[in-house]
Structures are given as C-alpha cells and as structure tokens.
Amino acid sequence: EVQLVESGGGLVQPGGSLRLSCAASGFPLSSHGMHWVRQAPGKGLEWISYISGSGSTVFYADSVEGRFTITRDNAENSLYLQMNSLRAEETAVYYCARDRAAEGFGDNWFDPWGQGALVIVSS
C-alpha cells in the first residue's frame, strides 16, 4: 500500500524552528517528486515547496523562500521540511504529497497525501 506519514509537528515559539519528516512506503521515493502543502485552521490549501525525485530541483513559495528548506533521503525513503523563523500565521496542518513523476512540470498532480502534521506557532 502506498502511504505517506508525517511527523515532527508540535508547538513552537515565534521565531523558532521545527523539522517535519514524511516517511514514504509502498513505492520507491526516488521515482517521484514530492511536495509540501499547508492548511491554516479553517482555511484553504497553500502549496509551499517541491523537490524533484533526484533532489536536484527545488522550488518554494515566496512566503517561505529563504526560511524553509526541503530535502529528501531516497535511501531512507524520507522527505523533510526544515522550517526556521516561524511566524504565528504559519500555524497550520502541513501535508506531504507525492507528485505523479520524478521530474518535470506541466501536468503534475498530488496523490496520495499524508495525514498531516499540525504545527502551532505561539508563545
């Protein structure tokens, strides 16, 4: 069964750091690009980052560029999101999601998604 499981969420103070993990199973992680998407309480979905299957290509939303870093360890079948300088408005559920392909754009979709990790940024 193809599955993604996030971990590492929790309570962090404004300005603090947190590292999320996403463990993949049921498929070779290297065969797929991966995304992070977040959802603030009661709000819609916001794409925040992408990494290609090889890890050679990464993209970020402007809102997190320079503060968040996406990485992956294909040998461990794991994806990561290092989040620094966190802000209160970044309180959200953070989802990892698999892209349909290892590389390339135009015609990408996200399937499946993990169950999400809740990050609360508050003093």
Place this chain on the structure above:
Amino acid sequence: DIQMTQSQSSLSTSVGDRVTITCRASQNINKYLNWYQQKPGKAPKLLIYAASNLQSGVPSRFSGSGSGTDFTLTISSLQPEDFATYYCQQSYSIPFTFGGGTKVEIK
C-alpha cells in the same frame, strides 16, 4: 502567479442532485487542472487530473471538463459521502496554486 477562483464558496444541495462546481484561472493553463475532495479532519484526495481524467478508484459520478481558463467538476448524482469541500489546483506553472474551495453542504 496564476490565481484560481472558485466563485461558489458553498453550495446547498440534496442527495441525488446534479452538482456543478466551477473554477477559473487568471490565465490560460491549457488542461493542467486538478480537482481534490477534502472531508473534515482528513487529507485532500485526488479526484480528477489533467482536467478530465478520473483518478483510479474514484466513482464514475465524478467528471471534469474544461480547458484554457474555465473548468468544471460535475457530480452527476450526489451521494451522502460526497458532502465535502472541493478544491481546484493548477499545475501549469510554479507556484502551484489552489482555488479557495467550494463546500458542498446538505440543504
């Protein structure tokens, strides 16, 4: 950035109704449009990819159409398990962007 607009934030409907949800892109995105369903407390689920392709395992009452800037998700006969929020998403260019969502509620 490409803006995705779902003009209906909510719809009140009944079981058995035909439901149409619309999504408009701020520029031409060809057919690079996907639809997701999200139930409360759950992760989004892919329903339709590339505008009109039904994801494996998704009931055939769901269908998608459109190209360019205007897209539609149709549920031919609404079932109780279909009450949820639906999001469109463009994959034409980075940053990938989502519509604001349409919540399908019980009338």
